[in-house]
Amino acid sequence: MASSRVDLDGNPIKPITICMIGAGGFIGSHLCEKLMTETPHTVLALDVYNDKIKHLLEPETNPWHGRINFHRLNIKHDSRLEGLIKMADLTINLAAICTPADYNTRPLDTIYSNFIDALPVVKYCSENNKRLIHFSTCEVYGKTIGSFLPKDSPLRKDPAYYVLKEDESPCIFGSIEKQRWSYACAKQLIERLIYAEGAENGLEFTIVRPFNWIGPRMDFIPGIDGPSEGVPRVLACFSNNLLRKEPLKLVDGGQSQRTFVYIKDAIEAVLLMIENPARANGHIFNVGNPNNEVTVRQLGEMMVKVYSKVSGDPPLENATVDVSSKEFYGEGYDDSDKRIPDMTIINRQLGWNPKTSLWDLLESTLTYQHRTYAEAVKKVIAKPVAS
Ligand SMILES: NC(=O)c1ccc[n+]([C@@H]2O[C@H](COP(=O)([O-])OP(=O)(O)OC[C@H]3O[C@@H](n4cnc5c(N)ncnc54)[C@H](O)[C@@H]3O)[C@@H](O)[C@H]2O)c1
Numbered sequence: 167m168a169s170s171r172v173d174l175d176g177n178p179i180k181p182i183t184i185c186m187i188g189a190g191g192f193i194g195s196h197l198c199e200k201l202m203t204e205t206p207h208t209v210l211a212l213d214v215y216n217d218k219i220k221h222l223l224e225p226e227t228n229p230w231h232g233r234i235n236f237h238r239l240n241i242k243h244d245s246r247l248e249g250l251i252k253m254a255d256l257t258i259n260l261a262a263i264c265t266p267a268d269y270n271t272r273p274l275d276t277i278y279s280n281f282i283d284a285l286p287v288v289k290y291c292s293e294n295n296k297r298l299i300h301f302s303t304c305e306v307y308g309k310t311i312g313s314f315l316p317k318d319s320p321l322r323k324d325p326a327y328y329v330l331k332e333d334e335s336p337c338i339f340g341s342i343e344k345q346r347w348s349y350a351c352a353k354q355l356i357e358r359l360i361y362a363e364g365a366e367n368g369l370e371f372t373i374v375r376p377f378n379w380i381g382p383r384m385d386f387i388p389g390i391d392g393p394s395e396g397v398p399r400v401l402a403c404f405s406n407n408l409l410r411k412e413p414l415k416l417v418d419g420g421q422s423q424r425t426f427v428y429i430k431d432a433i434e435a436v437l438l439m440i441e442n443p444a445r446a447n448g449h450i451f452n453v454g455n456p457n458n459e460v461t462v463r464q465l466g467e468m469m470v471k472v473y474s475k476v477s478g479d480p481p482l483e484n485a486t487v488d489v490s491s492k493e494f495y496g497e498g499y500d501d502s503d504k505r506i507p508d509m510t511i512i513n514r515q516l517g518w519n520p521k522t523s524l525w526d527l528l529e530s531t532l533t534y535q536h537r538t539y540a541e542a543v544k545k546v547i548a549k550p551v552a553s
């Protein structure tokens with residue numbers, strides 16, 4: 167496997183050591199899996215949790231045993247961080263609070279997590295001349311220019327007013343009371359800091375802006391492997407509703423638009439960045455699938471159909487219900503109206519294109535959700551409520 171692998175310019179790929187912070191999360195678990203099964207690289211996996219990568223850490227008979235080492239630590243306060251970054255050739259920082267339900271209910275934790283806690287990582291990489299791949303977000307673009315045009319303006323249909331370009335589009339956030347944007351603002355400032363470290367001190371960096379990556383192991387199902395009152399991201403919210411046979415809640419009518427990309431497609435893009443530093447350094451990359459655009463209402467309706475197919479149950483009648491954002495997320499919520507990534511830069515630098523359609527990615531993801539959770543949800547529903 168390992169020795170014959172070459173990069174995009176035909177050079178042999180040498181095995182490296184990667185310090186992956188946030189390796190126990192959704193994206194981290196898929197990236198670790200890819201690195202273990204398809205590459206010779208070694209991973210120092212840092213996180214406070216490891217449930218999603220347990221299958222890679224155990225048993226000792228795994229062919230990659232010894233190439234992945236888990237370090238349980240909180241980067242807020244752990245003196246081991248600099249040493250681990252020094253031991254690696256490349257650091258990938260995925261650690262963040264990144265769930266909309268947290269942005270306006272835990273704004274301080276959100277700002278600290280996405281900006282303050284990331285500062286030492288940038289500093290240690292810069293001081294020790296280590297390459298950094300930092301995970302930002304599509305949310306740094308905020309709202310589209312088109313959303314400020316009159317509702318009936320024909321310009322709303324012009325891509326110049328909504329396609330999001332790394333090197334051209336402005337970042338448009340709501341007012342300070344709309345704390346939804348605290349996350350986006352913290353991510354924007356850390357991007358600017360990394361960029362400045364590159365410009366002034368020569369830090370070798372790549373910034374990734376994910377556009378709604380979804381797939382197995384995303385977030386949690388409330389009351390099963392996460393808190394009963396917890397509100398995960400939309401894929402897990404809708405999966406939870408489907409598993410419990412309750413209507414899917416459409417926030418403010420589900421009119422916002424998103425493009426969804428399959429996690430396995432997106433991880434291919436990250437691997438190209440890891441293994442082609444000369445093409446990836448100094449760049450900010452949109453990673454998404456512009457062909458998979460739907461409104462949140464359309465996403466819900468499609469998930470109802472796909473879940474019926476994979477579970478064998480008839481689709482729910484009255485499958486959706488409208489809720490206000492204030493009721494669902496609390497005061498201070500706002501939303502991104504539309505997110506279409508421009509793909510020019512990632513295409514030119516890495517030749518990457520997403521492959522999987524929304525229907526196909528939902529089919530494999532909901533098959534996983536059904537297999538993993540249906541029985542556990544049935545048991546919880548059957549339990550009499552304690553009086
Ligand atoms: N999934 C997406 O579509 C998406 C979209 C935009 C941006 N992102 C960004 O990608 C990154 C990873 O996202 P994800 O979807 O895998 O989220 P996730 O919540 O599943 O993973 C984040 C991981 O970081 C860990 N972590 C957080 N704070 C930590 C700390 N102080 N010390 C150690 N570990 C810590 C968490 O325990 C978690 O396992 C985040 O930076 C997020 O903002 C993701």
Ligand SMILES: O=c1ccn([C@@H]2O[C@H](COP(=O)(O)OP(=O)(O)O[C@H]3OC[C@@H](O)[C@H](O)[C@H]3O)[C@@H](O)[C@H]2O)c(=O)[nH]1
Nearest residue numbers: 264265266303305398399400403415416417422462501
């Ligand atoms: O049950 C639900 C959950 C969510 N939604 C809506 O679905 C849309 C998508 O919500 P998600 O929870 O997936 O999160 P968003 O797309 O708003 O942001 C996401 O993308 C940017 C990343 O940085 C973050 O990981 C995440 O914040 C929003 O319009 C939200 O209001 C519902 O209508 N019903």
